[in-house]
Amino acid sequence: MGKKRILVIGSTSTSLINFRGDFLKKLKSEGFDVYVAAGHWREGVFETLEREFEVTPLKYELQRTGLNPINDLKTIAQLKHLIKDNKIDLVFPYTVKPVIYSSIAANANNVPVVSLITGLGFTFTGLTTKAKLLQRLNEFLYRRYVRKNKAIIFQNKDDKQLFLDRKVLSSANRIEVVSGSGVNLDRFKYKKNYKQDSKISFLLIARLIKEKGIGLYIEAAKALKPKYPNAEFHVIGPAQDSPSAIKVEELNALNNNGTLIWHGLQKNIVEHLTEKDVFVLPSYYREGVPRSILEALSVGLPIITTDSPGCRETVKKDFNGFLVPPKQLKELIEAMEFFIKNTDKVEEMGKNSRHYAEERFDVDIINNDLIGIIRSVM
Incomplete structure (x- = not known):
């Protein structure tokens, strides 16, 4: 046969x-x-x-x-x-x-x-x-x-x-x-060397449509950047042709004035994840389980995402990150500010993320x- x-x-x-x-x-x-x-x-x-x-x-x-x-x-x-x-x-x-x-x-x-x-x-x-x-x-x-x-x-x-x-x-x-x-744990290897300085970098990887939470992330960056000028807010994702897409002009303006750093479409995702500190995806799209979060877990980043289908599977509260209510800017800002104020938690929760990826994903x-x-x- x-x-x-x-x-x-x-x-x-x-x-x-x-x-x-x-x-x-x-x-x-x-x-x-x-x-x-x-x-x-x-x-x-x-x-x-x-x-x-x-x-x-x-x-x-x-x-x-x-x-x-x-x-x-x-x-x-x-x-x-x-x-x-x-x-x-x-x-x-x-x-x-x-x-x-x-x-x-x-x-x-x-x-x-x-x-x-x-x-x-x-x-x-x-x-x-x-x-x-x-x-x-x-x-x-x-x-x-x-x-x-x-x-x-x-x-x-x-x-x-x-x-x-x-x-x-x-x-x-x-x-x-x-x-x-x-997630392939060998490809997305654990990030062993954590920065010891107070400069925190956040990263969002997604299709740049509002349902993925990019608008909320931008508003959070606008609120936090003046207060914490050393903090960095990175975005990876190509411009989208969709009614709910963030306009290229807005992304370029935010990039040019230093509110965030827009990288566009990138292929070297592992490198970007390894260089950043905290992964953020405030999605209110009905995800399966977001692949971008799984990759961030494997590398060893704390996660901030929403308490919504698919996303909530990736976070154990106060263990490897935070779940925030969908479309709630105040709670998102508070979660991001926690890591700016408590840089020691980045490595601790990042290690927990890797353990969770090994155990379940x-x-x-x-x-x-x-x-x-x-x-x-x-």
């Missing part, structure tokens, strides 16, 4: 490497024949996946945002062909549209699906009328098509409970929870859990 063929489906090619790379290698080492598919391909990624990961890349068309029934039906039809033509034995999709459309396509081919819900995003925040309407639509699609999957995996308990409460899924479904995507732990689920349904 030949190797079982698994098709891992995401929306973007870069996510297959950045978020699923260790998982793909684990599947290969476990004896699976691995195929990957994405709707948007960055130059060079196709070849990298073939050469370095030894998987078979496939392409399909995907409209990442918005709804267009004609385009969506084309996407489903393409996915049906990919699954059938490549004789796929199991489909493993992640992120919203790939999960829904791949489930439809795989079910039509009688191929089992193990779907990974990596967070519910803006749609399930209920912040706008559009978000509420999209939530209803997505709930219908999840209920109609994803409910048929062999297993549905969540990255936090809140999302699982929401799906049960709203009867999107039922207790009859096989529902699992894993602790995010995991090691990518090997997560991938072993995922492989176990896959084997049990094949």
